[in-house]
Amino acid sequence: MMLTPAQTIGPFFSHALPWPDGPHVVAADAPGAFWLRGRVLDGAGEPVPDALIESWQADPDGRLGGPFRGFGRCPTDPHGWWAIRTVKPGPVPGAGGRPQAPHLALSVFARGLLHRVVTRVYFADEPTANAADPVLSGLPEPARGTLVAGQTEDGYRFDIRLQGEHETVFFAV
């Protein structure tokens, strides 16, 4: 069957898609809860104030779905910032059952993106797992580094550069 083609989310969704607890994958008092924050920047280094970030991930035991919501949604603010409160996922097998480092799947929607772009968030404090990860280890530096969220005071930081220098690695899935 012919797939339905994608179209841009456009600039006028912030009254429609976000909901108050959209960024809260877990409650504030969940063990291990942290904030994953970042900016979305365009090819000129300007903030993208009209993007929507969505995350999907396993629970700390590596389980997907079930009672764990696993899903986060946050629009960017006027300075391009987004934030999702979550926990680090447990190990999840990759293609062919190969072990992978802890990661989140991320979608970015925005005016000017005719289809979402997809990336992955890895964690800087998992150097051993990251080095063995089949997806990360298949990427050359410095591209690999664009997928690794650095540690901050209250969690991790993951900037998304849509285009140009230090462009984030985006995946076809």
Place this chain on the structure above:
Amino acid sequence: MTYSRVHPPLRWPAYRSTLRRAPSSPLVTLPPGLTEQTGPAGAALLGDHQVDPLDHDLTRQHPSEPLGERIIVHGQVRDAGGRPVPDSLVEIWQTNAAGRYPHHADQHPAPLDPNFTGVGRCLTDPAGNYRFVSVKPGAYPWRNHDNAWRPAHIHFSLFGRAFTQRLITQMYFPGDPLFDQDPIFNSVPAAARPALVSRFDLSQTVPEWALAYRFDIVLGDTPVEEEG
């Protein structure tokens, strides 16, 4: 059908906003792992905000009815293999009948309608069907090029059953004279454009009440569950 033959390219110069936002590097093929082969399902992903039974009716969200031509928009959500996608969240948003969004950034000097927000959601039924009641959205101008107008459209957001199936698209109305000059519609390869256009559906009209349009949606393959 492959990605490039259905979905628009990310860089499409006629749609100027793509110029600084489309990635320059080719996408990296990711053999999907379990993270990508699963996804948020049903109403659970809305957290505490469960889908209200009236959320599908955009004409009953305010004290009075909105102005405009009342329409029913319905269809079936299936995967690439033709299997229905049940219990899956469908979100829509659109302008009012005058072509205006109630959004702070919409500066089009057309009237707002105090009785229309233009936002709806529902879950597909066991056969993958959805149904909304709304009013026909209006065309509106934008500044992409000289005298640019968007054809009337309804934005659709779909989840399917896996992260790989996530889709945001736009539904159009048959025979719109604005198709030819719209770079967003025309960013889709010509053979796939008809899949974005709803069809008038006399069978689902309600006599003396509303016209109906059918918009069927096909998401990517549903991953085979290989949970161990």
